[in-house]
Amino acid sequence: IMALRARALYDFNSENPGEVSVKESEILTLYSEQDIEGWFEGTNSRGERGLFPASYVEILRNDAASASNNNSCSTSGDSRYANIPAGGFDGSYKPQNKVENFSKPPPPSLCSFSAPQGSDDDWDDDWDDNSTVADEPGTVGGRYRDFEGNGPSTYRVSTSSMQRANAQQAKSSATVSRNLNRFSTFVKSGGEAFVLGEASGFVKDGDKICVVMGQYGPEWQENPYPFSCTIDDPTKQTKFKGMKSYISYKLTPTHTQNQVNRRYKHFDWLYARLVEKFPVISVPHIPEKQATGRFEEDFISKRRKGLIWWMNHMTSHPVLARCDVFQHFLTCSSTDEKTWKQGKRKAEKDEMVGANFFLTISTPAAPLDFQEVESKIDGFKTFTKRMDDSTLQLNATVSEFARKQISGFKKEYQKVGMSFKLLSQAFEIDQQPYSAGLNQAISFTGDAYEAIGEYFAEQPSKDLDPIMDLLALYQGHLANYPDIIHVQKGALTKVKESQKHVEEGKMDRAQAEGINERCNIISCATLAEIQHFHHIRVRDFKAQMQHHLQQQITFFQKITGKLEEALQKYDNA
């Protein structure tokens, strides 16, 4: 039997153990035609064995391996991707391993967020509960690279996790490596197909998404029915007579006032749908997975806070908040299995994803000036780089500050407190009656300092953890933007190419005009998303800084109060 071979369509740089790097056009040997959760196992031309994304390669069935001069961006051929019909989606085919607006598919693990299609049965599998994910930091929550290690409460674990955070900071951000595969995101997101007029679908009225011209440029039309959603203290649930247990979160959206119960895996599933559907929208990352300690209070409380932040960003987003799959998630009764499964299947079969998403966007009448757009996008790119750097820096500093308060600061105040108490004990040996009051006052002062030490240790959870939660969420957004920018840049490049083709007489003006119009749609959506990002950024950082300062003020007032109490003890001493 002849070995199964494939050709790499894009560069892929391995980032985790078990993966293997491949170069565009490289010929690979596959072990099986069947992918594992979106990954192929095989050997590259250098003999290295490992996993690489199935969507990065085309399987070579005949002697196609020799025809290696194919345009890698070609939309025809027998690769999975090339199966998309040139005339647009017909709705009958949907690649199983669809790649979202991540430049790299999820790592091969049981935590894969692509719930295998057509099988509702395994929905009840407790893969988020009985996770077999390896404990290696590189694997757990690999998708949340920018989350992981910088997340809240990192300082609680050990100094080694601090070093990890610092190492990550040294790496600065993954944005650089992500951009190495030029244009791949553009292709994978469906951006290219859309710009080239290859996407088509039936857009229902309810699917229409409007970009309007606001004071500061294009913006998403506001949600006319804004709502929010609370996440109440999660409870531990059991099923199969206690054999399996999981954590259930109580969600209460303000627009229905009906409480629904959702598990982490539901969030995870929803996240995957959203990432798949919206190519130029920054879907907030859900909190990282954790293999161990899932039922520990600290972890549960931390994840809940992460989910609250996530929910807040979801309901704040004019497009995400209103989309069907999110509404299904928020409103479908937890006990109505049937309706849930219907909605689930519908979402998974949604046609208006990727390239087709752009079909649903309606733009302001006047087209944008592409030069201006380019300059805005470049400015935003610079901005995200700087914001990424400074949030990483702030996160490291704040995390270290928290650690110092919990260990060093506390210890210093408690040592002083102890010394005062020792002094008062020494003083008690002298039994002069006129000394008793002083001894008690010094002893109380010692207690006060020990209490202040405790205050310092307790404080970070009140005013530094929230900052770290905020930063983690924004680091997630910042990690999304390179791909979003990439889609817009890809569209703009197509416009430039088409102009050249027209000048060279290789393309008719009408076709170029279509590319212009579709690039305008992508640009409007991108700028609207950027505008939205700035708005929530200003809102969130303002609120969080205010909260932090208020907490700090309360903290220092509490210390002052304790010291005043101690001082009073000397009045009659």
Added chain:
Amino acid sequence: IMALRARALYDFNSENPGEVSVKESEILTLYSEQDIEGWFEGTNSRGERGLFPASYVEILRNDAASASNNNSCSTSGDSRYANIPAGGFDGSYKPQNKVENFSKPPPPSLCSFSAPQGSDDDWDDDWDDNSTVADEPGTVGGRYRDFEGNGPSTYRVSTSSMQRANAQQAKSSATVSRNLNRFSTFVKSGGEAFVLGEASGFVKDGDKICVVMGQYGPEWQENPYPFSCTIDDPTKQTKFKGMKSYISYKLTPTHTQNQVNRRYKHFDWLYARLVEKFPVISVPHIPEKQATGRFEEDFISKRRKGLIWWMNHMTSHPVLARCDVFQHFLTCSSTDEKTWKQGKRKAEKDEMVGANFFLTISTPAAPLDFQEVESKIDGFKTFTKRMDDSTLQLNATVSEFARKQISGFKKEYQKVGMSFKLLSQAFEIDQQPYSAGLNQAISFTGDAYEAIGEYFAEQPSKDLDPIMDLLALYQGHLANYPDIIHVQKGALTKVKESQKHVEEGKMDRAQAEGINERCNIISCATLAEIQHFHHIRVRDFKAQMQHHLQQQITFFQKITGKLEEALQKYDNA
């Protein structure tokens, strides 16, 4: 020529380089009959060469070396000490190397506090200015063992000085080694001579010192004319056309309101007189000498604070405050050289020192119960040991706390401040008009944290340095007490011995009665001094703790104020 030999009268344990240990009764070889500032150079029986105190040995002129069974406490013989006439001082002889209530004479250095007698000319020598004292920690300020290394601002120097402070703490306190020479202090202070009725002198009315029976036992009669004395900012003076310079302190006692100028060497001279004169009074130590950096502002300010504390303890003491030499020091015009020298000579020729000091004390009518006295003294001994331990501990803790605030705490707050500022700078790249207010507010918050870092660094000089100054002063007192207790214990032992002698018919009852009475005087004085110590201790620690807490409260309020200011910036952001 035959080698000059001497016999050790007491044990002497070398504590500094250049010294050599000698054992009681050991035969020593001297290099010269002429002592150097109270020290003999010679070789001990083990062939070790070095310095030992001249007053610890008797020179063997004939063949006295063989008569080694002499009572080492003998008051007759040809040693310097034995030269004190049995009937008491006649005033014509005063040993040049008189030993005060320190168990060990001062180390042989130009800093020796016994100004050589009969030579007023060298008074103008700038030995405190052009000090040739070696730089070794063991030598500089050796007299202030308990001061040095624990003094204020130690943390400013380097961590090595911290280690020194800790090493000192490990040694706990010098009190143990000081007590090894049992009874030597009793003899040297004149306590023994007095108890045995060998002291006599003419006590003028003005010299009378009263111990009265107070609420809590014997106490010094209060000073009917209490006063205090300010020490103004010292100024640098020059003489010999700028060739020599020194620091002059302006002293203004409240009872004269006349300002006098005094130099450190005047304080040093006065201190030596007081130590010599009062065997059971704890003379506060003057701040340590310093070989280098004498004109540096930090040092000058630190010494001034030390002198203020010293002055406060001097004027608070009913006996010290009123004594002639102190009054001369406080009131003699700085420009009247002649009067100054007269007073100086008078003080140096004062007869009522050591043994004779006890002659000046008048006690309450009812004699004390010696058993009760012994129990009180023992209790106080335990107390001083515990207080010594806990003040050393507190000093180390506070010193470390100060160091942490100046380095670590400051750095943490400033790092957070810097990170906030970096974030605001990143945010400024986005030129969204609605973001400008937030950027400014975050930038201000960054500045606020940097300011708070500064506050932390500045704070220790306000509320920890004063505590360390206080502790240094009390460590000086605590170092004085073993010798004071020793004198009292020696007297009590003599009482017990005399009772035994009476029972054995070796002593007549009247002689024993005299010993009892004189022991009562020493006991009254000792208990009065202890009572005084407790009173000023309670006063000083209360005041200092209050001051510390007030300063801390102000400090945290200042921080709160800064944070509130920062918070307000967000109101219109």
